[in-house]
Amino acid sequence: MGAAGELLIGEVVRTLDERFxxxxxxxxAGPLLAExxxxxxxxxxxxxxxxxxxxxxxxxxxxALDVLRTKLQAGLLAQRVGEVQQAGRLLSARHAAVSLxxxxxxxxxxGFRGFLGVEPGGDVVVVGAAVCVELWHPQAWQQVITAxxxxxxxxxxxxxx
Amino acid sequence: MGAAGELLIGEVVRTLDERFxxxxxxxxAGPLLAExxxxxxxxxxxxxxxxxxxxxxxxxxxxALDVLRTKLQAGLLAQRVGEVQQAGRLLSARHAAVSLxxxxxxxxxxGFRGFLGVEPGGDVVVVGAAVCVELWHPQAWQQVITAxxxxxxxxxxxxxx
DNA sequence: CCCGCCGTGGGTTTCTTTCCCATTTGAACC
DNA sequence: GGTTCAAATGGGAAAGAAACCCACGGCGGG
Numbered sequence: 001m002g003a004a005g006e007l008l009i010g011e012v013v014r015t016l017d018e019r020f021x022x023x024x025x026x027x028x029a030g031p032l033l034a035e036x037x038x039x040x041x042x043x044x045x046x047x048x049x050x051x052x053x054x055x056x057x058x059x060x061x062x063x064a065l066d067v068l069r070t071k072l073q074a075g076l077l078a079q080r081v082g083e084v085q086q087a088g089r090l091l092s093a094r095h096a097a098v099s100l101x102x103x104x105x106x107x108x109x110x111g112f113r114g115f116l117g118v119e120p121g122g123d124v125v126v127v128g129a130a131v132c133v134e135l136w137h138p139q140a141w142q143q144v145i146t147a148x149x150x151x152x153x154x155x156x157x158x159x160x161x
Numbered sequence: 162m163g164a165a166g167e168l169l170i171g172e173v174v175r176t177l178d179e180r181f182x183x184x185x186x187x188x189x190a191g192p193l194l195a196e197x198x199x200x201x202x203x204x205x206x207x208x209x210x211x212x213x214x215x216x217x218x219x220x221x222x223x224x225a226l227d228v229l230r231t232k233l234q235a236g237l238l239a240q241r242v243g244e245v246q247q248a249g250r251l252l253s254a255r256h257a258a259v260s261l262x263x264x265x266x267x268x269x270x271x272g273f274r275g276f277l278g279v280e281p282g283g284d285v286v287v288v289g290a291a292v293c294v295e296l297w298h299p300q301a302w303q304q305v306i307t308a309x310x311x312x313x314x315x316x317x318x319x320x321x322x
Numbered sequence: 323c324c325c326g327c328c329g330t331g332g333g334t335t336t337c338t339t340t341c342c343c344a345t346t347t348g349a350a351c352c
Numbered sequence: 353g354g355t356t357c358a359a360a361t362g363g364g365a366a367a368g369a370a371a372c373c374c375a376c377g378g379c380g381g382g
Contacts, residue, residue, distance in 0.1 A: 015330085017330080017331080019331095019370085023330075025328090025329090026328075065168070065291070081221060081292060084291050084292050085290045085291060085292055085293060085295075086290075087291065087316060088168065088169065088170065088290040088292060089288055089289075089290040089291075089295060089305075090309060090313050090316070091170055091291065092171055092172045092289045093310070095170065102373070103328080104328095104329095105329095105330095110174075175339085176340075178340090178341095179341095180361090182360095184340080186338095186339095187338080262361070262362070263361090263363070264338095264339085264362090264363090268361085
């Protein structure tokens with residue numbers, strides 16, 4: 001349970017509730033919640049959302065903002081505020097704080113539904129992506145898999161070496 | 162809760178009252194009011210207004226005024242009085258002191274309505290921009306998002322580095 | 323074969339958001 | 353100066369959505 005706990009691995013198909021609820025498999029929900037119950041949902045590419053432990057995501061965000069604050073106080077006030085503002089604006093469109101309710105169930109927030117592109121009652125592919133959990137539109141998932149799988153060996157070797 | 166308390170993050174669609182009233186989501190109104198009940202509404206670009214805690218806005222305004230004052234007294238702008246005049250004029254029209262009434266309701270002042278470009282009964286996108294809350298015309302918001310989002314990763318990296 | 327866990331659906335409660343109306347405030351006009 | 357009208361402000365109530373909880377059914381393991 002240190003900063004680098006279990007790797008999130010697994011691929012499961014789940015159906016999206018009529019109320020846009022999605023229950024995560026325990027294998028993924030458990031490790032994900034190991035670092036705290038607060039989660040962050042992010043828009044990746046079209047047809048894909050990613051779910052992060054807030055404890056993992058927040059340092060990245062805070063680091064960026066800390067740098068900004070430092071620059072702000074260094075004197076270039078007005079311009080730098082604008083940059084923080086812009087970053088925050090985009091951040092808002094990309095991220096939302098979420099939490100799981102009983103049975104490890106996630107409610108997809110309003111603005112994220114269209115982005116995922118799955119209608120109520122449809123299937124969602126839940127994929128462990130080592131550091132986060134990804135939610136895929138089945139069709140988009142299929143495309144990514146077929147496109148990137150041939151390269152897999154090379155990518156893995158690159159990481160290993 | 163210092164000068165940099167909670168980050169203002171979130172994206173919500175709200176409808177504008179027949180009387181140009183807009184109720185802010187509690188998630189954004191709460192942190193915004195954390196530094197005091199006095200707020201400042203400012204014109205950003207066409208189709209976008211920003212709402213600041215006065216405690217955050219005021220230093221920025223003072224800094225801008227100081228710059229103007231200094232330049233004037235230094236005599237550097239002797240033949241550019243017109244520019245200073247214009248800057249002062251824009252500075253005046255750019256912001257207005259506002260406050261929220263019950264239910265976190267904001268009344269959009271007269272001169273700001275046309276700037277936002279949303280007619281009564283229309284939708285407004287309320288966006289947290291880290292240091293302030295922004296009110297967007299839905300169409301303008303969509304344009305900005307699609308235009309700037311592809312660059313998002315690079316922008317954030319630029320800030321961090 | 324039985325038992326327990328997990329995923330799914332539904333009902334209920336609680337809170338938020340919005341519509342609508344009453345009251346007050348300010349100003350103009352008689 | 354008094355009265356009347358218009359507009360803004362505040363609050364109550366209803367509609368809608370979200371969170372909470374429990375119960376059923378299926379699948380796998382013992």
